[in-house]
Amino acid sequence: MSETPxxxxxxxxxxxxxxxxxxxxxxxxxxxxxxxLVLTCGLEGCLNLYQADGWKRIGEKLETMALKDKSAHRAFxxxxxxxxxxxxxxxxxxxxxxxxxxxxxxLKKEAAIIGxxxxxxxxxxxxxxxxxxxxxxxxxRYASQLEI
Numbered sequence: 001m002s003e004t005p006x007x008x009x010x011x012x013x014x015x016x017x018x019x020x021x022x023x024x025x026x027x028x029x030x031x032x033x034x035x036x037l038v039l040t041c042g043l044e045g046c047l048n049l050y051q052a053d054g055w056k057r058i059g060e061k062l063e064t065m066a067l068k069d070k071s072a073h074r075a076f077x078x079x080x081x082x083x084x085x086x087x088x089x090x091x092x093x094x095x096x097x098x099x100x101x102x103x104x105x106x107l108k109k110e111a112a113i114i115g116x117x118x119x120x121x122x123x124x125x126x127x128x129x130x131x132x133x134x135x136x137x138x139x140x141r142y143a144s145q146l147e148i
Contacts, residue, residue, distance in 0.1 A: 007115030012125060014110055019102050020094040021111055027120060028093050039101060040084040045127055047097070047105045049087075049120040097122070 011024040028034065036052035050058065062080070067073040083104070087095040097107060105124055112128035114121040123131070 006117055007120050008117075009115045010128075011113040012110060013113060015097065015102070015107055016094075019097045019099065019107075020090070021097055021107075021113075021122065022092065022094045023089065023120075024113060025093065027113070027115060028089060035088045037087050037089075037095070038084050039087045039095065039097065039122075040080065041101065041104050042121055044131060045105055045123070046114075047101055047107075047122040049095075049122060051118075054118050055084075 007027055007030065009024070009026065011027075013022045013024075015021050031037070031051055033052055038050045038052070038055040040048055040050070042048035058080075062077060065073060083101065085098045085101060087097075089095060102108075105122065106127060107122070107124050110125035112123040112125045114123060114128070
């Protein structure tokens with residue numbers, strides 16, 4: 001079994017006029033199959049970038065979710081897959097962020113690229129800054145429990 005990269009760090013980059021976003025080389029080089037990436041809506045208004053194996057695990061979890069409301073399950077599945085887009089790096093290490101995903105995440109000029117273990121989150125920089133400021137207290141509480 002191959003080892004899954006552990007993406008970490010926060011990086012700040014600008015989107016160009018065509019919604020292309022450079023992905024930091026440290027992250028790009030850790031990605032096993034750079035042509036098999038999926039970009040989709042995430043929580044709190046960010047985007048999630050998955051490698052093929054991570055996206056497959058999401059699909060497997062979705063199929064085994066035990067929801068009593070089958071209609072809600074179908075609706076969630078439709079929304080998740082409809083919002084997803086396959087992306088790949090161009091020759092300059094950029095991905096093209098589809099317009100509907102850029103609008104969802106309020107990505108206009110500046111982005112924050114956040115390593116989050118098995119996936120990468122892409123935030124509008126202004127949203128990330130607000131989120132980070134709001135969550136500092138929670139981080140301090142959990143960090144003390146982990147003794148870090």
